[in-house]
Amino acid sequence: xxxxxxxxxxxxxxxxxxxxxxxxxxxxxxxxxxxxxxxxxxxxxxxxxxxxxxxxxxxxxxxxxxxxxxxxxxxxxxxxxxxxxxxxxxxxxxxxxxxxxxxxxxxxxxxxxxxxxxxxxxxxxxxxxxxxxxxxxxxxxxxxxxxxxxxxxxxxxxxxxxxxxxxxxxxxxxxxxxxxxxxxxxxxxxxxxxxxxxxxxxxxxxxxxxxxxxxxxxxxxxxxxxxxxxxxxxxxxxxxxxxxxxxxxxxxxxxxxxxxxxxxxxxxxxxxxxxxxxxxxxxxxxxxxxxxxxxxxxxxxxxxxxxxxxxxx
Numbered sequence: 001x002x003x004x005x006x007x008x009x010x011x012x013x014x015x016x017x018x019x020x021x022x023x024x025x026x027x028x029x030x031x032x033x034x035x036x037x038x039x040x041x042x043x044x045x046x047x048x049x050x051x052x053x054x055x056x057x058x059x060x061x062x063x064x065x066x067x068x069x070x071x072x073x074x075x076x077x078x079x080x081x082x083x084x085x086x087x088x089x090x091x092x093x094x095x096x097x098x099x100x101x102x103x104x105x106x107x108x109x110x111x112x113x114x115x116x117x118x119x120x121x122x123x124x125x126x127x128x129x130x131x132x133x134x135x136x137x138x139x140x141x142x143x144x145x146x147x148x149x150x151x152x153x154x155x156x157x158x159x160x161x162x163x164x165x166x167x168x169x170x171x172x173x174x175x176x177x178x179x180x181x182x183x184x185x186x187x188x189x190x191x192x193x194x195x196x197x198x199x200x201x202x203x204x205x206x207x208x209x210x211x212x213x214x215x216x217x218x219x220x221x222x223x224x225x226x227x228x229x230x231x232x233x234x235x236x237x238x239x240x241x242x243x244x245x246x247x248x249x250x251x252x253x254x255x256x257x258x259x260x261x262x263x264x265x266x267x268x269x270x271x272x273x274x275x276x277x278x279x280x281x282x283x284x285x286x287x288x289x290x291x292x293x294x295x296x297x298x299x300x301x302x303x304x305x306x307x308x309x310x311x312x313x
Contacts, residue, residue: 004029007050009111015070017056020077021115024087026050027078028106028113031088031098039079039094043072085121093173163286166295167261170229176200178229181294182259183211185285188292191215191223208247223255224248230262232282238267245275259285 004026011022026046031037037045047057052071059070079096082088087102098106101121109117118124170178179200187198191213198213211225226244228236241258248256258264258272259280272279280288289295 002049003051004046004049005051005111007052007056010050011114015056015059017052017059017071018050018074020074020081021113021118023050023071023075023078024082024113024118025106025111027075027082028087028098028102031096032103032106034098034103036091036095036097039076039096042079042096043075046075047071081115081118081124084127085118085124087118087121093177159287159290162290162296163283166286166289167232167282169295170261171231173229175227175229178261179210179225179227181289182225182227182285183213185288185292185294186211186213186223186225186257188294189288208244209251221255222251222253223257224251224253226256226258228258228260228262230260232262234262235265236260236262236268237265238271241268241271241275241277245271245277248277261285 007018010018010025013019013022023046026049027042030042030046030049047069057069057071060068061070061073079088082102083090083096085101086099087105088096089099091097105113105117119128170181183198183200186192192198192215198211200211208226209224210227213223213225215221215223224247226247228240230236236258241264244256244258248254254276256276257278257280261282263281263283264272264279269279271277
């Protein structure tokens with residue numbers, strides 16, 4: 001691959017390889033043609049085009065189960081921070097493109113682009129302030145907790161914030177991502193069965209069916225899914241429920257689940273009840289994702305102890 005720049009000219013850190021901010025310059029160089037590229041493509045291309053010797057190019061983290069190469073990880077950090085600073089944008093999930101700001105800073109600073117320049121961009125400063133404000137708010141809530149009821153309420157409020165963000169992230173992704181998500185969710189909820197199967201149907205020929213879950217190997221118990229990635233004010237109405245029921249009839253199916261990121265009209269709810277279709281709206285969807293760990297991970301766990309009086313008797 002064509003050499004973007006000799007890595008010796010970049011800011012070096014641990015292992016004698018470029019730091020993440022040292023890699024901002026070659027990353028911007030690689031993206032300056034304004035082409036949209038995947039994060040994986042960027043990490044590999046930049047890592048391959050700065051002249052690293054083999055031992056540094058293949059270097060992995062010590063005493064870690066991670067198989068990610070250190071240099072690729074650092075390119076990923078550079079992309080992440082430059083995205084927050086709006087030097088890069090994500091036209092679609094997992095893809096990056098340089099912005100006008102990124103091109104301007106590349107021209108203005110060149111190889112001198114570093115952490116300080118990235119972090120003083122207005123968008124990055126706003127992001128950091130929002131994070132700090134949220135942490136301060138969480139600390140104030142924690143210090144004001146008096147009993148278990150308060151803790152439960154605080155946890156619920158935090159989870160509600162996560163639920164809201166989940167729906168926003170779903171809306172920012174492609175429709176087929178949402179369809180895959182709901183199939184994964186119902187599988188994790190146990191609907192697939194021990195030896196069953198699940199799949200997303202073909203986008204071009206789904207016949208009104210977005211996902212199919214076979215609860216047993218022979219497919220004698222099958223659940224058909226419809227997934228609508230709608231904004232909050234785009235309510236699912238009765239006609240869409242009836243259309244889904246028609247698709248179920250064509251499959252001779254008696255089990256259907258209609259999932260949306262928005263909500264259902266009263267007419268849709270009445271129709272679904274009569275037709276035996278299960279409805280899952282946005283709030284229920286987000287809560288189920290949290291409960292079954294789809295798209296989320298545990299941030300903190302707290303143990304609250306009480307005296308075991310039986311021990312002392």
